Every structure is written in C-alpha cells, then in structure tokens.
Amino acid sequence: MEIVGHPPALLEILATTMPEVTHFYLCWMVMQWTTHALNLTRYIQMIKFLGLRAIYELEDARKGAEPEDQEYYGIGARSARAAVEIAVAIIFITLSPLITILGFIVAAISRVIYGYFLTCAETKKPDLGGALWVTQLEHLHCALLIYCLLMLGVMNARSKDVGPIIIVAVALVGVLERFHNFKHKFQWETLPFEEVLTLDTAVSKPLEPLRSFEQPELQELSTSTTAVLKDVDDERTDSDPELDVAAHDDSIPARAVGESQKS
Numbered sequence: 570m571e572i573v574g575h576p577p578a579l580l581e582i583l584a585t586t587m588p589e590v591t592h593f594y595l596c597w598m599v600m601q602w603t604t605h606a607l608n609l610t611r612y613i614q615m616i617k618f619l620g621l622r623a624i625y626e627l628e629d630a631r632k633g634a635e636p637e638d639q640e641y642y643g644i645g646a647r648s649a650r651a652a653v654e655i656a657v658a659i660i661f662i663t664l665s666p667l668i669t670i671l672g673f674i675v676a677a678i679s680r681v682i683y684g685y686f687l688t689c690a691e692t693k694k695p696d697l698g699g700a701l702w703v704t705q706l707e708h709l710h711c712a713l714l715i716y717c718l719l720m721l722g723v724m725n726a727r728s729k730d731v732g733p734i735i736i737v738a739v740a741l742v743g744v745l746e747r748f749h750n751f752k753h754k755f756q757w758e759t760l761p762f763e764e765v766l767t768l769d770t771a772v773s774k775p776l777e778p779l780r781s782f783e784q785p786e787l788q789e790l791s792t793s794t795t796a797v798l799k800d801v802d803d804e805r806t807d808s809d810p811e812l813d814v815a816a817h818d819d820s821i822p823a824r825a826v827g828e829s830q831k832s
Contacts, residue, residue: 580722587719591665594657598671601654605678611690613637635692644694648701649708651679656712663720703757710748717741 614634621630640646658672717740724733760768 580718580725583719584722584726588664591661594661595665595668595671598668598675601675602678605682609682645701647683648705652705652708655709659712660716660719699757710751713744717744
C-alpha cells in the first residue's frame with residue numbers, strides 16, 4: 570500500500586532492503602550446484618523403475634518410469650528456473666560482484682547436465698518452436714528493469730552528486746525502449762511480408778544443378794585404378810588379338826571368343 574500511495578518509495582525500499590540480502594543470494598546460487606547435480610542422478614526415475622520392476626518386466630518398468638514429471642522437470646519449468654538464476658545474477662551484479670562468478674559456474678553446470686539429458690538420457694518431447702526462449706528473454710528484460718530501478722534507488726540514497734543518478738536514469742530509458750521494441754516490433758512467430766516475397770522469388774527461379782562432392786584422394790585412386798585396368802587390358806590384347814577384335818566388333822559374341830580360346 571505504501572508503494573501504491575507513493576510510487577517513489579519503491580526506490581527507497583529497494584535501496585534499503587536489497588543490499589541486506591546479497592549474502593543470502595550468494596549462498597542460494599551455490600546451492601543451485603547441488604540441485605543440478607542431484608538432478609543428474611535422476612533419482613525419481615530410478616525409484617519409479619525399482620518399484621515397477623517388482624511388478625512388470627524390465628522393459629515395461631523402464632517405459633513406465635518415463636517421462637519425468639513435466640511440471641518440475643519439463644522444458645518450461647527448467648527454462649523458468651534458468652531465467653531466475655540469471656536474473657538474480659544480473660540484479661545483484663553490482664551490489665555483490667562475486668555473484669557473477671557463481672552465476673557463470675551455474676550456467677556451465679546446467680549446460681553440461683541438461684545438454685546430456687536432452688540428447689542422451691531423456692525421451693524425446695515436442696518443442697514449442699522457441700516460445701519458451703522468447704519468454705526467457707522477456708524475463709531477463711524485466712530483470713534489467715529491476716536492476717536499473719535498484720541502482721537508481723542506491724545512487725539516490727548514497728551518492729552525493731546527481732551524475733550517477735542521471736547515468737542510471739538514461740540507462741533505464743534505454744532498457745525500456747529495448748523492452749518495448751522486443752515486445753511489439755520483434756517478429757518471431759511470422760515472417761515479415763518483405764521476406765515472404767523474397768522467398769517466393771527465390772523459389773520461382775530455376776534451381777542450379779547440385780555439384781556432388783568427391784574426395785580428392787578417391788579421385789586419385791580412381792584414376793590410378795583406371796590406368797592399371799587399361800594396362801591389363803592392353804597386355805591381354807597384345808597376347809591375344811582375338812580379344813581386341815571382339816572388343817571392337819559387337820557382332821562377335823564374347824562366348825564365341827571364349828570357346829575359341831579353349832579350343
């Protein structure tokens with residue numbers, strides 16, 4: 570109610586409360602390492618598999634243990650948690666610079682673990698075509714807005730000069746403009762009309778014949794093999810002239826040449 574009645578009080582609240590919780594979020598960021606490492610064990614699927622194995626066959630128990638709970642382990646829930654981790658690192662990057670290093674470690678751990686999950690361990694699932702990625706970017710824009718408001722409140726409370734306040738205010742205007750462009754001018758669900766015309770023009774043009782790739786070493790081997798076979802044919806022709814006549818005269822069947830050689 571205080572913020573609704575007096576909106577500028579938001580800056581003062583942020584400036585007085587957020588610096589006091591930096592240590593908590595440092596510890597929280599480190600705890601994310603354990604959370605991601607625990608997910609690597611897939612203990613929920615293991616428990617379900619061990620329970621179903623006592624009732625069904627191994628293959629049926631394996632199928633029954635998959636997929637994982639999408640409300641927590643799904644791509645949407647994972648995207649939301651990843652956005653929160655990055656947002657915390659962005660918001661407290663100035664108040665506690667150490668959180669930058671911890672955030673990079675969390676991102677690296679997530680890349681290794683979930684990169685392995687999606688390609689090797691988990692079953693294939695339908696993709697929304699980038700909708701969750703765009704939602705993550707929107708959340709990160711909101712994190713940048715919170716960061717600018719936080720810095721504006723901190724500079725207003727601690728700075729003795731108006732210079733830092735003006736710098737933060739200009740940055741806040743830039744973030745708002747970028748966020749507005751991202752929400753209303755960035756087209757990612759449909760192609761612009763100009764690009765559709767370009768694609769139609771490109772499709773209407775005759776396609777150029779594709780050139781097949783042939784490894785140079787194979788070309789050299791093919792050339793040398795052809796030369797060797799030609800030498801063998803020449804030697805056989807020199808030793809038996811009838812073979813040369815049969816090769817150039819289609820009227821003489823190869824069977825007749827073979828019989829003449831036997832005789």
